Amino acid sequence: MCKESIFSFMVEKYEAIIGLEVHAQLLTNTKAFCRCSTSYSLSPNAHTCPVCLGLPGALPVLNNRVVEFAVKMGIATNCLIREFSTFSRKNYFYADLPKGYQISQYEDPICYDGHIDIETGDAGETKSIGITRIHMEEDSGKSIHDVDIDTLVDLNRSGVPLIEIVSGPDMRSAREAYQYLSQIRQIVMYLGICDGNLEEGSLRCDANISVRKKGTEKFGTKVEIKNLNSFRNVEKAIDYEIKRQVETLENGNEIFQETRMWDAGAQQTKVMRSKEFAHDYRYFPEPDLGGVTVSESMLESVRSTMPELPLDRKRRFANEYGLPWYDAGILTETQKLSEYFEECCSALITKSKERYKLISNWIMTEVLRYLSEKGITISEFPVPANHIAELVEMFASEAISSKIAKDIFPEVVNGESPKELVERKGLLQISDEEVIHSVVEKILAEQTENVLKYREGKKNLFGHFVSSVLKELGGKANPRIVTKFLQEKLN
Numbered sequence: 397m398c399k400e401s402i403f404s405f406m407v408e409k410y411e412a413i414i415g416l417e418v419h420a421q422l423l424t425n426t427k428a429f430c431r432c433s434t435s436y437s438l439s440p441n442a443h444t445c446p447v448c449l450g451l452p453g454a455l456p457v458l459n460n461r462v463v464e465f466a467v468k469m470g471i472a473t474n475c476l477i478r479e480f481s482t483f484s485r486k487n488y489f490y491a492d493l494p495k496g497y498q499i500s501q502y503e504d505p506i507c508y509d510g511h512i513d514i515e516t517g518d519a520g521e522t523k524s525i526g527i528t529r530i531h532m533e534e535d536s537g538k539s540i541h542d543v544d545i546d547t548l549v550d551l552n553r554s555g556v557p558l559i560e561i562v563s564g565p566d567m568r569s570a571r572e573a574y575q576y577l578s579q580i581r582q583i584v585m586y587l588g589i590c591d592g593n594l595e596e597g598s599l600r601c602d603a604n605i606s607v608r609k610k611g612t613e614k615f616g617t618k619v620e621i622k623n624l625n626s627f628r629n630v631e632k633a634i635d636y637e638i639k640r641q642v643e644t645l646e647n648g649n650e651i652f653q654e655t656r657m658w659d660a661g662a663q664q665t666k667v668m669r670s671k672e673f674a675h676d677y678r679y680f681p682e683p684d685l686g687g688v689t690v691s692e693s694m695l696e697s698v699r700s701t702m703p704e705l706p707l708d709r710k711r712r713f714a715n716e717y718g719l720p721w722y723d724a725g726i727l728t729e730t731q732k733l734s735e736y737f738e739e740c741c742s743a744l745i746t747k748s749k750e751r752y753k754l755i756s757n758w759i760m761t762e763v764l765r766y767l768s769e770k771g772i773t774i775s776e777f778p779v780p781a782n783h784i785a786e787l788v789e790m791f792a793s794e795a796i797s798s799k800i801a802k803d804i805f806p807e808v809v810n811g812e813s814p815k816e817l818v819e820r821k822g823l824l825q826i827s828d829e830e831v832i833h834s835v836v837e838k839i840l841a842e843q844t845e846n847v848l849k850y851r852e853g854k855k856n857l858f859g860h861f862v863s864s865v866l867k868e869l870g871g872k873a874n875p876r877i878v879t880k881f882l883q884e885k886l887n
């Protein structure tokens with residue numbers, strides 16, 4: 397056996413246990429415990445006050461939107477919502493944390509014991525992943541390390557609200573972790589509580605990974621990996637770490653509980669520090685804040701604002717519109733795109749699954765291509781949904797050919813109604829059977845020699861007859877009817 401196959405044989409004996417901790421930066425206007433703006437600022441420390449600077453004696457006041465957003469996420473992930481929860485201080489020292497502690501939740505997180513479905517196949521197969529807890533906390537500031545001018549600290553981000561979503565140890569592969577993270581990202585975006593940007597750090601992901609021999613119950617020693625700032629890195633880092641742990645154990649060595657980081661350049665995980673334990677932080681109840689009460693009426697009002705969630709919408713698109721699972725996935729990737737699709741469908745005069753599929757094709761090819769060429773989102777797309785419906789309706793009913801539909805699309809994007817355009821330019825397809833029939837007869841009468849050759853076996857002349865008829869009718873004849881008459885006459 398070669399080295400690679402010996403190794404995959406080794407990996408086969410093991411099972412990976414993966415849990416993810418996801419931090420989502422909440423889209424509130426102001427910070428968690430003061431009224432400073434959360435908006436991005438080019439000037440460092442512009443959005444700060446005594447509370448988020450951590451000056452002694454300054455008192456935090458909880459922003460209710462933070463609670464509302466956390467509860468929203470809790471409901472979306474089937475969690476139990478705690479009626480009364482508290483804040484704690486998580487103590488540690490760092491230059492970008494002037495208070496010397498972070499306000500977080502410890503023993504009684506606001507949401508707990510939930511689950512979400514993730515997709516495990518291409519045809520809608522799912523697996524349930526537990527959500528252990530969701531708690532509220534504040535972000536720290538940012539240290540900017542510069543070799544020339546020491547380290548600078550920017551506290552604009554200090555006190556910006558986060559929720560931390562902790563999954564159960566339920567994932568078994570890098571692929572499942574990837575699917576879980578995509579699902580969480582889609583949910584927070586559908587809820588409008590986080591912009592979901594991994595690269596810019598509004599969504600941050602740490603992974604806990606251990607391996608154990610298949611068939612055993614006891615978990616192995618877990619390692620935490622930080623700095624997974626893209627979907628690619630999540631998959632690669634987890635795959636790498638699983639292999640590293642298996643190899644370590646197979647070589648008779650020990651796994652240490654530690655925190656590692658993914659080095660994308662070197663394509664490997666590296667030790668950052670030995671793992672800290674909860675007791676290292678000396679958590680204690682935050683004395684400056686009362687508890688958080690979630691009343692029945694608040695729960696009701698949050699429930700009433702819950703949107704349809706991404707996976708539910710995907711399932712509905714597949715059922716209601718009869719779309720392939722793949723199409724349903726693309727169209728529900730963002731809420732806005734899925735809304736656009738539904739607007740197009742409801743603007744159709746003839747409502748049928750065939751036409752819904754044509755709308756789906758049109759959006760997935762022409763519309764998405766246009767968006768990516770222009771670098772814009774569907775919200776900025778200038779064509780009203782009823783124009784897409786009009787266009788699809790015209791070629792579905794054979795009023796125009798699909799080639800003409802594509803040809804006029806740039807003008808449709810410029811704002812003209814497809815119907816008016818087609819009329820103005822005289823592009824209506826000729827489907828009048830009498831007209832086409834007489835042209836077919838004329839062409840065959842003119843080309844008696846070719847007809848003879850065709851009947852003697854030169855069957856590839858058929859295409860030549862079709863194009864002659866189409867040419868005679870200015871390229872606008874319905875090719876289906878042309879073919880039908882030619883077949884009748886020639887065979």
Ligand SMILES: [Zn+2]
Pocket residue numbers: 427430431432443444445446447448449555
């Ligand atoms: Zn402040």
